[in-house]
Amino acid sequence: MAHDPIKAQLLDAILPHVAFDGWSPTAFEAAIEDAGITRAVAQASCPRGAVDLAVAFHERGDAQMVAALKAADLGAMRFRDKVAHAIRLRLAAVDDKEAVRRGTTLFALPHMVPLGTRLIWGTADQIWTALGDTSTDANWYTKRLTLSGVYASVVLYWLGDDSLDGQATNAFIDRRIEDVMQFEKVKARVNDNALLKPITRPLGRLMSAIKAPAATPPTDLPGVWRNP
Numbered sequence: 001m002a003h004d005p006i007k008a009q010l011l012d013a014i015l016p017h018v019a020f021d022g023w024s025p026t027a028f029e030a031a032i033e034d035a036g037i038t039r040a041v042a043q044a045s046c047p048r049g050a051v052d053l054a055v056a057f058h059e060r061g062d063a064q065m066v067a068a069l070k071a072a073d074l075g076a077m078r079f080r081d082k083v084a085h086a087i088r089l090r091l092a093a094v095d096d097k098e099a100v101r102r103g104t105t106l107f108a109l110p111h112m113v114p115l116g117t118r119l120i121w122g123t124a125d126q127i128w129t130a131l132g133d134t135s136t137d138a139n140w141y142t143k144r145l146t147l148s149g150v151y152a153s154v155v156l157y158w159l160g161d162d163s164l165d166g167q168a169t170n171a172f173i174d175r176r177i178e179d180v181m182q183f184e185k186v187k188a189r190v191n192d193n194a195l196l197k198p199i200t201r202p203l204g205r206l207m208s209a210i211k212a213p214a215a216t217p218p219t220d221l222p223g224v225w226r227n228p
Contacts, residue, residue, distance in 0.1 A: 004056075006042070007045045007046060007052070007053070008056070009035050010028075010032070010035055010045065010046060010053055011031075011053050011056050011057060011060070012035075013030075013032075013035040014030070014031035015096055015099055017031060018096070018098065018099045018102050019098040019102070022050075022105065022106065023050040023051060023054040023102055023103060023106045025050060027050050028050040031053070051115075054102075054107075055115070055119065057099060057103065058103065059119075060093075061094055062090070062122065064093035065089045065090040065093045065123075065127070065130075066126055068092070068093070069085075069086055069127075069130045069131070070130065072085065072089070074131075079131075080177050080181060082131055084173050084174060086127045086130065087150070087151060088170070088173065090123060090127070091154070097159065100159065101159050120152050121148050123151055124144045124145075124151055127147060127151075128143050146180055150173075150176045150177065154169065154172060154173055154176060157169055157172045158172075
């Protein structure tokens with residue numbers, strides 16, 4: 001997200017109102033007044049009003065997570081632990097839980113679901129990219145799709161977690177990633193099964209062609225949670 005000082009100012013101004021009015025036109029109008037910005041300038045920066053600020057709030061959290069990941073010493077961690085750490089950093093980047101709750105409600109509206117899905121996918125993509133993922137085959141999709149599901153479920157759990165220091169959420173993250181690891185073990189056995197190769201090989205080639213039609217599909221597809 002390119003830095004927009006007007007949008008950043010409006011985002012800071014709207015957050016105190018979101019807890020009461022949600023990401024709504026009412027909150028947007030209050031932000032304009034509090035920021036001392038003319039309506040024309042505010043609407044030029046945020047054509048969709050509070051929706052654009054809700055998006056900016058999510059993307060600000062992503063940027064803070066990426067910065068924290070780059071500063072972290074991950075060398076001694078298993079790859080699954082790096083992913084778990086990234087999710088925890090993303091949650092730690094949020095200093096307004098109610099704004100996330102209100103955003104979840106906003107992006108659950110039928111006409112907002114595609115945008116909400118794109119934001120979750122973007123978070124998963126930034127995690128994988130920050131952790132050095134260079135895949136170009138079907139795994140590029142699989143990794144992001146799987147992590148999107150994990151992250152979305154973690155956020156919903158975290159919103160209802162009132163345990164001390166978020167201990168319940170930390171345990172939930174570990175369980176969700178373990179579930180993925182078990183799935184990967186099953187998938188690896190399927191891929192190694194000679195009887196199923198006539199089915200799995202064409203599917204792999206198809207997904208590779210969708211992602212990178214000009215590239216030669218690799219013959220060995222690593223598991224989702226292995227080192228890239």
